Amino acid sequence: MAKIVASVNCSHVPAIGAAWDLGKTEQPYWQPVFKGFDYSKKWIADLKPDVVILVYNDHASAFSLEVIPTFALGTGAEFKPADEGWGPRPVPTVHGHPKLASHIAQSVILDEFDLTLVNKMDVDHGLTVPLTLMFGQPEAWPCKVIPLAVNVVQYPPPTGNRCYNLGKAIRRAVEAYPEDLRVVIFGTGGMSHQLQGKRAGLINKEWDNNFLDLLTHDPGKAAKIPFIEYVRETGSEGIEMVMWLVSRGALEDKVREKHRYYHVPASNTALGHLILENESFKG
Ligand code: DHB
């Protein structure tokens, strides 16, 4: 049967993608950002997932204010890098897993989570930057990737609790898929960041690190954090962190923290990174 064995959580700052694409990874500003992923690259190369379910948000690249799905699952065979104004990033096309994605759709919708199903969409920095951080610059991404886009751009976003429970529904769905597949789920975005207005540049290290502790040890408590607390404490874009609750819900209650990294600044944000493995997973 298929099994989600681990989660990877990380920021998806577009400037990180640009720094990589322009060969700036050794520059003093960017070196500490990429250093935080040295362990992670080796960890995922050893783990060799067959499929990544990648929870991210679209930043008005595939969707606009015309259509705002709360949860959109990519059921297509491929997803091209989006043109975000500077041309598409020079990264491989993402190959999906339509069979597993439609199985997840059926299971999760019958479990009463009404997903939007998307057969055709381009994927922006929210999805491609985490792939770069974890896999570098391969000819082709080394596994299938199922995109799951969450609306955290236009109010009202889903609650953290809804995201956490969606993660649990995804776990049930994957475990009911008959083929032996090793699946890793990514939660992306965050941590503290406010990109505009008077509070631009807001960083709350204490809150961010407490969130990382809760995510590992007491996710039920993290799931109860209300929308307004994310925005007040971590900035308007800090709400992206609810996506880390989807990935956490998809794991067992007890997990091993394999890697944690926190660094400021990356663009106007705090970069957070957390890898969790199910306690029952023997590697
Ligand atoms: C920026 C954009 C993002 O989507 C994000 O999550 C973090 C930073 C930016 O433009 O700097």
Ligand code: FE
């Ligand atoms: Fe973002």
